[in-house]
Amino acid sequence: MLTTILAAAGAAAPGANPYGLGPALREGGLISQTVFGILVLMSIVSFYILFSKLFEQQKIMGQAKRVRENFWQSNSLREGSAKLEKNSAYKQIVDDGLAAQEQHGKLTDPVEAHDWLHGSLSRSEAAINSKLAGGLAFLATVGSTSPFIGLFGTVIGIYRALIKIGSAGQASIDAVAGPVGEALIMTALGLVVAVPAVLSYNWLQARNKSIARDLSAFSTDVLGFLASGGSVRPTAPGKPGLTKPVAATTTAGQTGGVPTSRA
Template identity: 75%
Template sequence: MLTTILAAAAPHAENPYGLQAALREGGIIAQSVFGIMVIMLFFSLYILFTKLFEQQKILAQAKRVRATFWSAASLREGAAKLEKNSAYRQVVEDGLAAQEQHSRLTDPVEAHDWLHNSLARSEAEIISQLKKGLSFLATVGSTAPFIGLFGTVIGIIRALVKIGSSGQASIDAVAGPVGEALIMTAVGLAVAVPAVLAFNWLQARNKKISEDLSAFSNDILGYLASNGAVRPAAAKGAPVKAPAAATTTAAR
């Protein structure tokens, strides 16, 4: 009984083949590889959470648009109900600005084409902003395993050289150092897999946002091009009035 208690109370011996040992024995190369992995993981998590926040903000704006926008008396009034930096407000304001600019064009351009291109450009700017940083996640997902593998190869070379110089070729002498070197590959995979999952998840959410924005900009286009006669099916009973500039565009 006393022997068991003393054994439990005794400090555990340090693992000779753990991560700390791999960094210590691997030298500057192993430490640099591990440092790169930590930096990759930090920025991957930073991009993940910041993009999730941006996406959730736009998705919440979409709910408010569906609930209140088309019940406004005019497009400008509906835009005023949205947040100042709202993506949907930007689409509406860009559409109204394009309508006003069309009346000043000296060369004849179809109003529908002009409005469509302006709204598409506005939508592309929003999606481009959401995609910023995702290329870093893709880069981490594709390169982290190879960076870890590089650390493993260097570790195996060091281990084999050390074993060769010591003259010991038993399985115990080989398996430990080689297994220690494989830790860097495991670290690389541990960094790459979450980055790939985050990239695919954010891409899927961006696709949903893009579809919502595309549908909304199409509704705005139909409304402006028809002088307010065409509205979304969900808003046909709403008392939306055409803006004053719409008459000029329709006349052209």
């Protein structure tokens, strides 16, 4: 495929730029073409990760908005969980909290209910954050290595220029213009691939931290609700506080209340 592209580039009309990308790759041979192919592949994968992660983050941000609007109006966690999307990150936290509450009653070794629930909710948060961070390591790798890959093509181009100078016995413009142009193009390609990857990595990381803060706040609210038998819940969207105790039982299937004393 790459050979076909280069052949088409080589068949340019008379008067076309003899030092463009196509001629440079054709003259550079297999090494330059391989470097170019690697950089193009890195760029494609980087943009795929960028757009897929943006979609994933936007989905969770939309879930957070719906949770703030509707979730805490429910009488119990199970009722609120039923209102959430099937694959919602927030539903996962609620379901994991309810499951931990049920498991606590089956423990034979006394464990503080608060510690058990807190640990279970923390694991749930960590799993979600780990999934959100997937692919970001590749962006960081591209941002740090692609300039050096381009630099490798640059070194090869300079080396070829020196060989032509040595063969010709003099440093004529005609002898070195092609290899030097190839070297500069490879340097530019490395930077073109690296800069978007670094910007994407930093932007996605900042958004992930914002999502992690929202998940942590929601997890704390769920823990307070479970540990108080439903008496503690956010008083307003996103603002935890005390409200009047709701009519609730301490049955695991209802509000999720648990005793806070040691077994």
